[in-house]
Amino acid sequence: xxxxxxxxxxxxxxxxxxxxxxxxxxxxxxxxxxxxxxxxxxxxxxxxxxxxxxxxxxxxxxxxxxxxxxxxxxxxxxxxxxxxxxxxxxxxxxxxxxxxxxxxxxxxxxxxxxxxxxxxxxxxxxxxxxxxxxxxxxxxxxxxxxxxxxxxxxxxxxxxxxxxxxxxxxxxxxxxxxxxxxxxxxxxxxxxxxxxxxxxxxxxxxxxxxxxxxxxxxxxxxxxxxxxxxxxxxxxxxxxxxxxxxxxxxxxxxxxxxxxxxxxxxxxxxxxxxxxxxxxxxxxxxxxxxxxxxxxxxxxxxxxxxxxxxxxxxxxxxxxxxxxxxxxxxxxxxxxxxxxxxxxxxxxxxxxxxxxxxxxxxxxxxxxxxxxxxxxxxxxxxxxxxxxxxxxxxxxxxxxxxxxxxxxxxxxxxxxxxxxxxxxxxxxxxxxxxxxxxxxxxxxxxxxxxxxxxxxxxxxxxxxxxxxxxxxxxxxxxxxxxxxxxxxxxxxxxxxxxxxxxxxxxxx
Numbered sequence: 051x052x053x054x055x056x057x058x059x060x061x062x063x064x065x066x067x068x069x070x071x072x073x074x075x076x077x078x079x080x081x082x083x084x085x086x087x088x089x090x091x092x093x094x095x096x097x098x099x100x101x102x103x104x105x106x107x108x109x110x111x112x113x114x115x116x117x118x119x120x121x122x123x124x125x126x127x128x129x130x131x132x133x134x135x136x137x138x139x140x141x142x143x144x145x146x147x148x149x150x151x152x153x154x155x156x157x158x159x160x161x162x163x164x165x166x167x168x169x170x171x172x173x174x175x176x177x178x179x180x181x182x183x184x185x186x187x188x189x190x191x192x193x194x195x196x197x198x199x200x201x202x203x204x205x206x207x208x209x210x211x212x213x214x215x216x217x218x219x220x221x222x223x224x225x226x227x228x229x230x231x232x233x234x235x236x237x238x239x240x241x242x243x244x245x246x247x248x249x250x251x252x253x254x255x256x257x258x259x260x261x262x263x264x265x266x267x268x269x270x271x272x273x274x275x276x277x278x279x280x281x282x283x284x285x286x287x288x289x290x291x292x293x294x295x296x297x298x299x300x301x302x303x304x305x306x307x308x309x310x311x312x313x314x315x316x317x318x319x320x321x322x323x324x325x326x327x328x329x330x331x332x333x334x335x336x337x338x339x340x341x342x343x344x345x346x347x348x349x350x351x352x353x354x355x356x357x358x359x360x361x362x363x364x365x366x367x368x369x370x371x372x373x374x375x376x377x378x379x380x381x382x383x384x385x386x387x388x389x390x391x392x393x394x395x396x397x398x399x400x401x402x403x404x405x406x407x408x409x410x411x412x413x414x415x416x417x418x419x420x421x422x423x424x425x426x427x428x429x430x431x432x433x434x435x436x437x438x439x440x441x442x443x444x445x446x447x448x449x450x451x452x453x454x455x456x457x458x459x460x461x462x463x464x465x466x467x468x469x470x471x472x473x474x475x476x477x478x479x480x481x482x483x484x485x486x487x488x489x490x491x492x493x494x495x496x497x498x499x500x501x502x503x504x505x506x507x508x509x510x511x512x513x514x515x516x517x518x519x520x521x522x523x524x525x526x527x528x529x530x531x532x533x534x535x536x537x538x539x540x541x542x543x544x545x546x547x548x549x550x551x552x553x554x555x556x557x558x
Contacts, residue, residue, distance in 0.1 A: 267308020
């Protein structure tokens with residue numbers, strides 16, 4: 051029974067969730083959270099405050115101990131808007147690594163939104179087919195429109211509750227002019243959504259994270275909504291709550307049922323964001339969900355571990371759609387790309403006792419095959435370098451930054467250059483992957499060679515390992531594949547260098 055742990059380092063708070071995978075389903079066995087305000091100074095100075103760093107690292111030490119107590123097999127740690135904006139983010143990441151051994155991944159706003167969408171849909175029981183998901187954190191607000199379980203639109207807005215409070219609300223209670231300025235700013239940012247959706251596009255609005263939980267708690271008059279049943283906050287109730295909060299002092303806000311003392315400091319800004327969002331898009335209100343980013347991380351880990359889990363099919367579908375969208379963006383000829391992809395997958399299967407790559411590489415080689423010619427969009431000269439840059443720096447839903455770098459490195463070496471441990475693309479991937487990249491490169495180079503004429507001459511590839519030689523047999527279309535066989539023979543030297551075996555191409 052594998053145990054997974056997800057850690058979310060936010061601008062306002064740090065959260066931990068640990069779950070066990072039982073019969074293809076996740077069962078939560080431990081949760082923890084604490085407000086640390088890591089983003090407290092970032093949005094004004096661009097620097098993480100040393101005291102906030104110290105407080106956050108102490109919490110992460112506690113989380114680390116919990117993951118050991120529960121014998122977590124895999125831990126995924128991500129950071130969001132505070133570290134996206136902080137100039138000294140690298141120092142914080144290194145400090146965490148030295149203390150816990152964890153590698154913190156600073157994810158983009160869009161990846162944050164994707165994981166929240168995945169978390170809500172993986173465990174939520176939702177009847178509506180057209181959803182808007184809103185996650186308002188300390189530094190940003192992610193808004194996602196989902197149709198039939200697939201993301202249709204997503205945007206990350208700089209409307210975090212900590213960010214807005216620091217920028218616009220220096221007084222307590224805030225003055226009328228301060229509220230008006232903040233409201234104008236929020237309205238301007240939300241106007242970016244209006245071209246992406248109409249009133250009828252959304253059947254249900256689901257809100258996640260602490261601010262939504264606090265507003266739902268105030269509306270319900272109780273404090274346990276984060277762990278209880280979903281609470282719906284109608285538009286009229288949200289308007290009343292927002293108006294009331296804006297007139298109360300901090301001490302008065304702290305006494306409201308459902309509102310914690312630290313959340314009370316930033317709740318006014320958060321309430322205004324939700325009110326403006328609901329009003330300007332013409333929505334009836336929102337439903338709070340306790341699911342969110344951590345649940346998305348857990349679902350992703352479970353899907354990668356258990357390929358029979360239903361969530362694996364969802365992620366796979368999401369990745370296929372993202373690859374197609376990226377390929378279209380860079381004018382990749384899909385018929386050619388898909389043929390190279392098919393050949394690469396055949397080679398991965400036929401040569402599995404030779405390459406001995408982990409199962410994940412099947413998908414990464416497949417993705418590299420689809421996008422291997424993306425660099426030509428910039429310039430045919432140096433296209434392989436351009437391909438690396440585009441893959442490594444594009445937002446491709448379903449793939450983490452680390453995974454995109456592996457995919458990009460595989461696609462980088464399809465010309466004259468060979469992978470070297472001193473190359474930046476190789477140094478950018480985890481140490482555990484560096485020795486595996488050349489093996490994947492060989493397979494993709496072979497697949498590209500077998501489509502040399504770009505006419506789909508090779509339909510099927512078979513391989514037989516015979517002592518120190520690998521024999522290749524091709525099933526071809528009428529007319530044969532002489533050009534492709536010749537091109538494959540040119541890969542024999544590098545094949546032997548990587549695998550220590552002779553490659554015997556098919557007879558011409």
